Amino acid sequence: MTERILVVDDQAPNIRLLEAVLTPHGYTMLTTSSGEEALKKITDERPDIVLLDVVMPGMSGFEVCRRIRADEHTRFLPVVMITASPEQDRVEAIEAGADDFVTKPFDKHELLARVRSLLRIKAYHDTIERQRAELADWNRTLEQRVAAQVEEIVALRRLRRFLSPQIADLIVNEASPMLDPHRREISVVICDLRGFTAFSETAEPEEVVRVLSEYHAALGALIFSHEGTLRDIVGDGMMVFFNDPIPCPDPTARAIRMAVEMRDRVAELANAWRKRGFELGFGIGIAQGFATLGRIGFEGRFEYGAVGTVVNLAARLCAEATDGQILLAQRAYAAVEELIDAERLADLSLKGLARPVATYNLVRLKDRAAAV
Numbered sequence: 001m002t003e004r005i006l007v008v009d010d011q012a013p014n015i016r017l018l019e020a021v022l023t024p025h026g027y028t029m030l031t032t033s034s035g036e037e038a039l040k041k042i043t044d045e046r047p048d049i050v051l052l053d054v055v056m057p058g059m060s061g062f063e064v065c066r067r068i069r070a071d072e073h074t075r076f077l078p079v080v081m082i083t084a085s086p087e088q089d090r091v092e093a094i095e096a097g098a099d100d101f102v103t104k105p106f107d108k109h110e111l112l113a114r115v116r117s118l119l120r121i122k123a124y125h126d127t128i129e130r131q132r133a134e135l136a137d138w139n140r141t142l143e144q145r146v147a148a149q150v151e152e153i154v155a156l157r158r159l160r161r162f163l164s165p166q167i168a169d170l171i172v173n174e175a176s177p178m179l180d181p182h183r184r185e186i187s188v189v190i191c192d193l194r195g196f197t198a199f200s201e202t203a204e205p206e207e208v209v210r211v212l213s214e215y216h217a218a219l220g221a222l223i224f225s226h227e228g229t230l231r232d233i234v235g236d237g238m239m240v241f242f243n244d245p246i247p248c249p250d251p252t253a254r255a256i257r258m259a260v261e262m263r264d265r266v267a268e269l270a271n272a273w274r275k276r277g278f279e280l281g282f283g284i285g286i287a288q289g290f291a292t293l294g295r296i297g298f299e300g301r302f303e304y305g306a307v308g309t310v311v312n313l314a315a316r317l318c319a320e321a322t323d324g325q326i327l328l329a330q331r332a333y334a335a336v337e338e339l340i341d342a343e344r345l346a347d348l349s350l351k352g353l354a355r356p357v358a359t360y361n362l363v364r365l366k367d368r369a370a371a372v
Helices: 012-025 035-045 061-070 087-096 108-162 165-172 196-202 205-225 251-275 309-320 330-339 366-371
Strands: 004-008 028-032 049-053 079-083 100-103 182-194 229-234 237-242 281-298 301-307 326-329 340-348 357-365
Touching (some): 004 012, 004 035, 012 028, 012 108, 028 035, 049 061, 049 108, 061 079, 061 087, 079 108, 182 196, 182 251, 196 205, 205 237, 237 251, 237 309, 251 326, 251 330, 251 357, 281 309, 301 309, 309 326, 309 357, 326 330, 330 366, 357 366
Parallel strands (some): 004 028, 049 079, 281 326
Antiparallel strands (some): 182 281, 229 237, 326 357, 340 357
């Protein structure tokens, strides 16, 4: 961009002389003959440098310079005072804020050198100001991003209180393709307490809430430690699945290890409950198979769910399990056969399933038996 020079002088010959010296060097010339017009042109035209005569009718060059320096937007605008006045005017010009001083008649080479020097300094200053503005903008953007991330973290922490961490992460990142319906093989674990309905009918509500709190806290810690996805909690019932939304190796092996630890932990709780007069047992059903997973529900109320026979099968096995039993469907048993000791039960005719289901009761993990 060509630099623009504003010449302020009430004598037309002086203006023509300055134009003749500066125009051949590629500068764009702006001219005015009074201080008032000069201040207006500086505001409107934004010149890069001002060549200012000292003696003018009305407002003097000194006063024009002082006003330029008093304005926040023009205080760094280069000003060169041009006059035929004696040395005393030089001091007053500097006190008024002039950057340089040229005495008439001037040497054109000296004038050009002073103009180039001041324009170079202004270019440095403009670069610094531009970089400062960019840095301020970057800082604002960074602050906004940090604030947004902090809000996201706070929201995620709140969601994690109510949802499985894997599902909470997906909800925060609404653009995740995992929220869309997709098909995947999963292992489903469904568990609940035996005798809970009778217990909740006879016990005081505070006792029911206390038992549920102990139960949920114990099983919740195990679910998260095994990186299961907690799909649902309905009273004493829980549904957990593995291999979605985060894929994992050996999902059924994870499911049975978690189930065995759950059985042991609830057995400890049941002993304590029994001392308080509460007879409660615990059963688990485990199935492996394909399901359609993703966001289900309606606008304003969505959940992350799994739909498929594998879910129904795990639920029916859980309902059939007696206290301490972990019932596995055929496919789940085949995936972990080498890891467990299990007993084959009679095929079960389960509600909603056309054919009887081969069922296995998980007795123990083989590595645990070896350790004993």
